[in-house]
Amino acid sequence: MTEFVKPSIDYFELWPLLVVFGVACLGVVVEAFAPRRLRYVAQVGLALTGLVVALVGVVLVARDVTTYEDGAARGILAVGGTIAVDGPSLFIWGLVLALAIGGVLLFAERHLDGGVSAFAGQAAAVPGTDAETAALVANREHTEVYPLMMFAVFGMMLFPAANDLLTMFVGLEVLSLPLYLLSGLARRRRLLSQEAALKYFLLGAFSSGFFLYGAALLYGYAGSLDFAAINEAVRNDVGSPALLLIGTGLLSVGLLFKVGAVPFQAWTPDVYQGAPTPVTAFMAAGTKVAAFGAIMRLFYVALGADRWSWQPMLWIVAILSMFVGAALAITQSDIKRLLAYSSVAHTGFILTGVLGLQASDQLAIGEITSLQAVLFYLTTYGFATIGAFAVVSLVRDAGGETTAIDRWAGLGKESPVVAAVFAFFLLAMAGIPLTSGFVGKLAVFSVALAAGAWPVVVAAVIASIIAAFLYIRVIKVMYFDEPVGDGPSVAYPSVLTATTIAVGAAVTLVLGIVPGPVLDLAAVAGEFIR
């Protein structure tokens, strides 16, 4: 038995993480003690302040980190080696926090639906009963969504920074559990929303069961949960290779489920469609960023020496995700489902980047590491997604949001600005030059090519063409089809949603024209601590 060593908690480096967690707990207290009329202002103010303070904290920590033990990476291992505060962690923290600020702004939007938020008046009231009507008449709303979201943000920050399997599992659950609840809280179409929550929860719990058993087997193989120790064990080939192989496979099931890769994509369209649109926007962007951070850390740091056994698996998953996502997106008639399948295709593109070269010392001049390419792609994808879903929440009719694509016909005439912004986001997702999506795709494809994964890149290019067709089809519907009946109407958002859309569009445009600064930032982030 080893001696218990008291871990030193590096409060300065963990400051962003602790602020978010503290604000989440404080939000629960506010919910319990503040009177109802004050809660909205208090919760929104608290959440925004917390996120901004944490973002400033990330910048301060990033300026301050030093080289770790003379290696390639910069940063420290905090709390007894369980949390790695290194360059990639900090980059992902910053990105998640920026996306979460957009998420809070969308959550707080009250202009679109006649002075109430997109969340159920009283989630406990059964749809269609007097209790629900009473809650609607009283203009009730759930302000618990803000602390729930802050817990999810905490999970999203812990998940990619976890440096052992236990912390990673805890991060995974802290990320997921609030999102299961948030998916079920829609104000309108509550049956769909509750069904989405049930499906997300059951499948999510199922996949985390796989993750945990995989962790147990890997622990059995290496005798430790620590990534560095697992890497050591893999290099020295200490245990039974069967344990390693099955453990890796089961862990990948859990992680690939979270990013919605084929064949674990079944929940994506249902949950994206059923969840309230602000939740979908936040979840689609944030979860993918966090989960890809975790995937890269697990595969590069813990299982990097065993890459010949997991690479073929990721090849197949990447190719399947791209083709299935793009092909099924074409058949969709609902805009949220279409964006969901397009996110499955994007998962495939990002996995293509994950397959690239890993270490910076293997690079020729002018090449970038796969880590940089994926971080850049995640930035472009995150902002385009949150912006696109924010636009979806604007297009409405009497029954709430109009998500059927054929009802979007004539949007170009009804509201040229909204249609133009949405078309721009779609073009970015398609990867048209002068948008961020083009640079992102170029980056992930070039790192995959450099690593010799040309079959995946060929498949990715073909899938991009299929996907471009579906985005352009939506643009055609918006601009060139005759409106059905009255056509769609566009609700005027408050400054909150407008800011989110504007920032999303601006980032998408700027990263398409001058990607240099963010690519440099990703390069400065450097490597994972190994």
Add this chain to the structure above:
Amino acid sequence: MTQYVVLSAILFTIGCVGVLTRRNAIVVFMCVELMLNASNLAFVAFAKQHGNLDGQITAFFVMVVAAAEVVIGLAIIMTIFRTRRSASVDDASLLKY
């Protein structure tokens, strides 16, 4: 030691098959819990084999996480049941295609 790991694998498989075949959301959820407990057994068995405490500590964490998951899961299943008067996963089929 191998017996315990084999037992945990059997429990995990039973849980996994249960999730895929059972129709009641509560039973599906119980099967997920079985999978988590199978993992716990494996963790504890491997901890004994390797002679360190990591696996046993993990088992405690997993119990806490599983308890949190129960709270959230039962809340969601209860809401669905009160709306639909049914906890069958087949009945919840508005979202498709």
